[in-house]
Structure formats: structure tokens, C-alpha cells
Amino acid sequence: MSWTNVTVGDAFDFVRNGKSIKQSKEVDGLPITRIETIADRIVDPARVGYAGLNEAGNEQWLLRNGDILFSHINSVDHIGKCAIYEGVPEKLLHGMNLLALRPGRLLHPKFAYYALSHDRFRARLLPFVNKAVNQASVSTTNLKTLEIPLPHLAEQKRIAAILDKADQLRQKRRQAIALLDSLTQSIFLEMFGDPVSNPKGWQWSKLGEIGNLDRGVSKHRPRNDPRLLGGAHPLIQTGDVSNSSGYIRAFRSTYSDLGLSQSKMWPAGTLCITIAANIASTGILTFPACFPDSVVGFSSSRPGMSQYVRVWMSFLKKTLETIAPAVAQKNINLAILRELDIPLPSAESLRKFNLAMDQLAIEQEKSRLQKQNSGVLFASLQHRAFSGQL
Template sequence: MSRALQLSDVCEITMGQAPDGESYNDQGDGLPLIAGAGDFGDLHPKVKKFTTEASKVCESGDIVLGIRATIGEKVIADGRYCLGRGVAGLRAGPDLNARYLWHWLAHVNPLLVSKARGATFLQVNRGDIGELPISLPPLPEQCRIAAILDKADALRNKRREALAQLDRLAQSIFVEMFGDPVTNPKGWTVVKFGEVGNLDRGVSKHRPRNDPALLGGKHPLIQTGDVANSGGYIRTYASTYSDIGLRQSKLWSRGTLCITIAANIAKTGILTFDACFPDSVVGFTANDEATVEYVRVWLSFLQKTLEENAPESAQKNINLAILRGLDIPLPPIELREKFGQALRSQMKLAGSSEKSAKELDEMFASLQHRAFRGEL
């Protein structure tokens, strides 16, 4: 028999707090710092900085949850970390299985996001998290459900890795045709990125950004997470704008390259449909498809460096001036078009793999829905 509880009844919640900036270092002194979702890896934290003045910490096995801008993203702590203001630590109590909690958080995330508030960045607080309703079956049943979802999730991860291999193939084709984009051994003409096409931020004028009047219509709304998880081409979306939402935003055309500039830095994806996005995403357009494809793969070589060097206050971010000022080697258009043709052949393979991945995602979503309704 399941019990109807609130998350705070069965889970310890530790809200992060930003340490004194003077305590930050990159020499490994003190505890590694998780400032926000920008310090998340695929499964565990992937931090760049340390702090000698950690006030809020998590331990190995705790779930670290993004609570600011990219709300609901999560990783599992593989050691002791300092929690910055963009995250919270969740520790399952004796009546709650940690893997059950992990999967349940994905299931309940739309509800958590709906509670978010903020003018510049949406965020949730301890009350928003702690008040989430959770239906808790006995521990053996939690373990059984978690094991089923773990197996289904493993299948999805294998498909994602296959897609990642295709993306690495794009980089290999790039290097073979153009050489290393950083050292430019073939001596291509170097120009500023801002001269190659148009770069502009997305638009979301209304506050609060999650005003229900803005949402739930027919106009696709792309967020930073959609770009970061797109595999290079944005084919799906989870949110939409109403006609009111569209009027305070901007509709970008299919073929626009989306570039994230907050939390997830310099992640990219090309729109396969017309869509809106907020000012945490920059849109790049050019006169030809080949240049957009070239720029997408070129940026993939720079992504880690841009992220590591991004200014950080509440969370990592870069601006249009940084992007426009980047040096980009620019081969002749004929070569860029040949590169685009090679990528389109690759896209056919990716399309088949992504269809399979989408089917697995739909299966997993169905399993989750049934699991947390007590029907699995």
C-alpha cells in the first residue's frame, strides 16, 4: 500500500549557498564546487573550481539537483562537494530508495518547473522542492520499480552513445578537410565570427517567464536543455508558447543554429522547425546552409574552452561580444558546401538512430508514468 507524503518527509534537502568568491581556486584546494548545472557531467559532477570555504556540502551518493535556470537537471555525487547557489543536495531517508528517488525526480520535474519564479533566471526554493507530493510504496516495491527503470534507461544510454559517436565522426570529417580549427595548419583566411553571419539573442520580454498565459499554445519553445541534448539537430521540443507568448518573443526560422550562452555554454543545435527561444540562447543565421553546418562543428571544438573560461557570478554565462569576437578560419564556400554534403549523408544515419532513440524515450516515459501511478 502506497503512502501519500511530501518529499521533505522522506528526504533530506540541502540548499546550496555561494561561497566567498575569494575562496575559489583551480589548484584543488578545499572541496570541489558545484555552482550550478554547468558543473554537471553525464552522470556525476564535472567541476572546474574548488573552494576553501564550503558552507553547504553533499556526500557521495547524494543527488545534486539544478534549481536555477536549468531546473531539474541532476547528477549523482561521487564524492564530497560544496553546493553552490544553483543546486540543492537530496539524500534519501531510510524509507526511500535512492534509485527510486532518481527516477521519480524526472517524473515530477514538470511540476517543479511550474513552481519556478524569477525575473532574470527562474529558480525554485526549498519549500518548492520539499512540498512535492510523492506516493511511496514499500521499499521492496521501490527497488523493483527502480530496477525496471534502470534497465530501460541503460538501453536509452546506449543509443545516445551511438549518436555521440556520429557527432565525433563530424569532427573527424572536419579535421580531414580543414585541419585543426584552433591551429589552422592549412592557412585559411581568419575572420571574426560576427562577420560570417547574423548573431542575435533570443527574446523573452515578459516577466515572469513562466506566466501560464504565455505557455501551452502551438508555437515551439526551445530551452537551453533542448539545445544541449539535441545531438546537433533540434528535432523535438517539450514546451510551447501561446499566441500571447509568441508576441513577446521572436520566431526563428528552420535552419537557425542555436547556441547556448548560460549554464550550458556553447552547446549547439540546428532547428529543424520554426521555434522561439529565450535570451539564454543565441541564434546564428547565414546566407547558406553549408556555413551554418560548418559553424556548428567548428564551435564543437571550442565548446569546452569557452565553458571553462566563461565569466561566473550566479552561473556561468557568455555574451554576444565574446561570440562575435571569436576568430574563425573560413575555407572557400565550395569546400564548405562539400562538407555540408558529407554531413547530410551522416544526418541520414543519425536520423535513423534518433528515431530509434525517440522510440526508446517514449517507451521509457510510458514506463515512468505507469510506475509512479502504481501500474507497473
């Protein structure tokens, strides 16, 4: 059965920006969408703004079930991100810097959402993206000219139902990983108590006294060319640490330099701590690597200490972000890290904690593989769906 292609401007009743008004995070009136409301490709009621607005006089800005929010002003990587409004929160106003697209009568909302989320649509969108410093945008006029496939309504509903099931599987895998990640702090609290109040009376020490802390080398920069003299060495950057979920198992960049000595390489088992950008993110190296001076390496002769410090620092992250001075970006220094007070549990307690963390890491890896497989399945189904093969 043949499909037709229609422009976004024809398929949707309207494509428009939201109400322009200064927002705050203080709960006052109806919630209003912000760019971060759809950061995770869902409408997140915890990431909204407020401006003391009521329904009266703002009816035109109230979202309806099936409306699609589309990010048209963002970094290039996030341009085109979208989410479908499905009634949560119950009443939600459409704010500036996200477009709202209301599907027409011949367009099933969930099918429209998956069509706009597909790689093919993004490939058509990218040539129209206007790039600027730290931000990019696409105009409503250009967006309306792009085409999406339009099978008959019954076929749209069938395809959307199949993709919904595959997407639900992805969401479950993601939730399972989040649950396992939250168990890390729970295990710590159960075994050692609160790391700030130290209710179990563990001995206090300074972080700089229980191990070695040192920054990476400032000249480390991505080269990604193994043909350079000296060979290619794994280069761990702040993003690799922030996205590591505790263990750094992969890298995106390499560093090549004839004079790169082993003294500049950190061994597997080193705890990496970010001191700029996403402050106090941590990850344990699973392979030897080097890193720039925005990352600090921690190592200790005491068995199991890196794992303990990794989880301990997760409780201090917000505090460190608060005290970090902001210049071009927030950062902390070695002196701050070395002077942090840390409670020291017994060697036996550390041994039991590390065993628990090792077991948890195995379950986390299993869940991540399952998430990866469910993502591959979804991508395959989505490709087949919009190629008319599903």
C-alpha cells in the same frame, strides 16, 4: 497491494542546504557541489568547485552514496532537477544552492530519485515556486510538505531496477549522439587539417568575400497566431539554432505580418549563425524561415560552402566568445564575421566533405529517433510505475 503516501520531510532523514563558502575552479582540496554539478541530471565531477577544504572539520558535509542533490534555486525550467550521488567523485562536499536529501531506512535511494524526477511530483512542486527576475526558488519548508508514493521496500527495489534499465538505454542513445557529433570535427580535421594553422596550405580568404552575410530583421518577434493577416511564417530564434545539432528541423515560434515579403525569408540551405547569447552557434535551415537580428544568415554560390563554414565555425566558437564585448549580454557583429580569415579547400574536397556530412547526418537522425523512442519508453514505464501498474 496498496501504497501509502508520505511527505518528503518524513521519507528522508534530512533535507538541507550545503556549506556556504566562496568557491573557485582552481583545484585545491576536496571538490564541492555547485548548481551546474547536476545540470545534466547526473553528478558531473567536471562541474564542481573548490575552496581549499579538507575532510577534517567538514565530515558533516560529505555526501554519502544514495544522497540526492536537488536544485531549489534556478530558473523555473530547472527548479526540481535532481541527481543521485553514487560515489563519483570518491569524496564530494555538499555546497550551497543545492539541497541534499538523504533517504530514510524505508526509502530505496534510486526509487526516491525517480519519484522526485517524475512529472507528477513536479506538478505538485510548481505552485510553491517563488518567481523572481532571472531566478526562481522553492523553500525547504514547502518541499518537505510534498508527498511521494511509498510501496514496501522490495517493491521499490523492483521498480527502480526496471527504470534503471530503461534509463541506461536512454543514456546509451545520448552517448551515441554525442559520439556522432564529435565525428564532425574529426572528419574536418582529417580532410582539411587544422583550420587555424592551415597546414595543407589552402588559399586564405575573408568570410565576407566567399558568401553573403546579413542579419535578420529586428522587428521579427514571435506572434504564434496564424489568424493574423499575412499568415504564419517560421521564426528561427537563437535557441533554435543552439539546439539544432547542425540542422534546423523544427521551430517553436511563428511570425505574422501583412507586409512580410519573400525578401525577409531565408531559403532552405541557409546557414544560421547566432551573434548574441550563445555566440557562434550554427545550424542549416531545412525549410524557408525568417529570424531576428540576433541571428545572421550566410549563403554562398559555391556548392557545399554552408556546410563547410558550419563546421569551420565550431573551431572558432571559443575564440569568438572571448573577444565578444559584454554589455547586457555578449555579442559580436557583422564586421567581425566578415573579416574572419577562412582557408578555402578545392571544389573536389568540398564535394567529398559534403558527402561525408550527408551520410553522418543520416546516422545522427537515426540515433535521435532511437533516443526519442527510448525517452518515450522511459516516460511510459515511469508513469506506470508511479500509478501502481508496473
